[in-house]
Amino acid sequence: MTALSVLDLVPVRQGLTPREALQESAALAQHAEALGYTRFWVAEHHNMEGIASAATAVVIGHIAGHTSTIRVGAGGIMLPNHAPLIIAEQFGTLASLFPNRIDLGLGRAPGTDRATLRALRREAMAAESFPDDVLELQAFLAPAEPGQMIRAVPGAGTEVPLWILGSSLYGAQLAALLGLPYAFASHFAPDALEQAMAIYRERFKPSQQLARSYAVAAANVVVADSDEEARRLFTSVQMRFVGMVRNELGLLTPPIDDIETYWTPTEKIHASRMLTCSFVGAPQTVERQLRDFVAHTGIDELIVASAIFDQRAKFRSFELIKGLSF
Template structure:
C-alpha cells in the first residue's frame, strides 16, 4: 500500500479558539504517527477567520515538538508572499531542530485576497518570479561555497526537501523541469488532476533530489462507522465550500442533517464540482474509493483532508482510514 499523509487545515470551530485549533492539529499528528501516517502538513492562509495556520513555520514547530517520527511540513508556503532568503532561514532552522523530518511544499497562489496581499507588502506580479524564487531558495539549502558572501544561516547544507504544489498544469511542468516531487490539490481543484499528472510524468527530468517522478494526490476523505454518519459529518466541509461562494468565509460549523436545506441548486453544483474527488463513507466504502483513486491516478502517496467538526470524530475518521488502508 502506498503511504498516507495528512493535510491539517487548523480549522477554528464555532465555539472554540485558535489555540484549540493549533493544539488539535498537534494532537492529530500525535495520533497519526501511531497509526502509520507518513507526514502531516499545514498550509499558509491569510485573513481567513476559520484557519489558524497563517504563521506556518511556527505551527510546524508546535506540531513537530509534540511528535517524534512523523514528517512535518508546509503544504504549502506561498512563496510569492515572501523573500526566499527568509523562508530558507526559517526552514533551515526547523531542519536543525527536527533533523530529517521537515518538508517544504511551495505554492504560487497568494493564499488570500488581493486586499490582504497589499497588506503583506508583496506585489501581485511577484507570482511571475515563482520559478526563479524556487531556484534561489533551493540554492540556500545547499552547502555554502568558499567565499560565498550571502548565506541563509543556518540553512546551508540542510538540503530541506522541496515540493511543488499545484492545482493546474503550471506547477506540474515546473516540478517536472526541476525534478521535484509534485502534490496536486485535487481536494479542491479536481478538474486538472489527470492532465497535470500526465504532464508531470512525461516531462520529468531527474535531479539531485529525485531520480523519478513522485506524485502525491490530495483528497478529502471522511470516514465513520456507517456511510450515513460519514455523509452527515461531511456537511461541515460542504457548508464551508458553500460559504466560499457566498463570500462569507467563517468558522467551521457543526454538521447538519440535510445539506439540501443549506445551499441553492447553483451553489450545490459549484460545491459538488470542487469536491468531486471526495471519498465519504464507512471503512469499506473509503477503502474502495481510495483503491479506485490510486488505480486511476497512479499516485505514489495520498495526502488526506478530513474536515470533521468534532475533534474526537475527526481523530476517529483518520483512524478508520488508516485501519481500512493498512489493515
C-alpha cells in the same frame, strides 16, 4: 500500498479560539504519528477566520515539537509572499531543530485576496518570478559555496526537501523540469488532476533530490462506522465550501442532518464540483472508492484533508482510513 499523509488546515471550530485550534492540530498530529501516517502538513492562508495556520513555519515548529517521528511540513508556503532567504532561514531553523523531519512544499498562489496581499507588502506580479525564487531558495538550502556572500544561517547545507504544489498544469511542468516531487491540490481544485499528473510523469527529469517522479494528490476523506454517519459529518466540509462560493470564510460549523436545506441549487453545483475528489462513507465504501482513485491517478501518496467538526469523530476517521487497503 499507497503512502498516507495528513493535510490539516488547523480549522478553528465554532465555539473555539485559535489557541485551541492549534492545540487540536498538535493532538491530531500525535494521533497520526501513532497510527503510522507518513507526514503531517499545514498550509499558509491569510485573513481567514476559520484557519489558524497563517504563520506556517511557527505552526510547523509547534507540531514537530509535539511529535517525534512523523514528517512535518508546509503544504504549502506561498513563496510569492516571501523573500526566498527568509524561507530558507525559517526552514533551515526547523531542520536544525528537527533533523530529517521537515518538508517544504511551495505554492505559486498568494493564498489570500488582493487587499490582504497588499497588507503583506507583496505585489500581485510577484508570482511571475516563482521559478527563479524556487531556484534561489534551493541554492540557499544547499551547502554554501566558497566565497558565497549571502548565506542562510541556519539553512545552508540543510537541503530541506522541496516540493512543488499546484492545481494547474503550471506546477506539474515546473516540478518535472526541476526534478522535484509534486503534490496536486485536488481536495478543492480537481479539474486538471489527470492532465497534470500525466504531464509531470512524462516530462520528469531526475535531479539530485529525486531520481524518479513522485506524485501526491490531496482528497477529502471522511470515514465513519456507517455511510449515513459519514455523510452527516461531511456536511461540515460541504458548508465550508459553500462559504467559499458565498465569500463567507468563517469558522468550521457543526454538521447538519440535511445539506439540501443549506445550499441553493447553484451553490450545490459549484461546491460539489470543487469537492469531486471526496470519499465519504463506511470503511468498505471508501476503500472501494480509494482503490479506484489510486488506480486511475497512479499516485504514489494520498494526503488526506478531513475537516470534521467533532475531534473524536475526526480521530476515528483517521483510524479507519489507516486500516483500509488501497
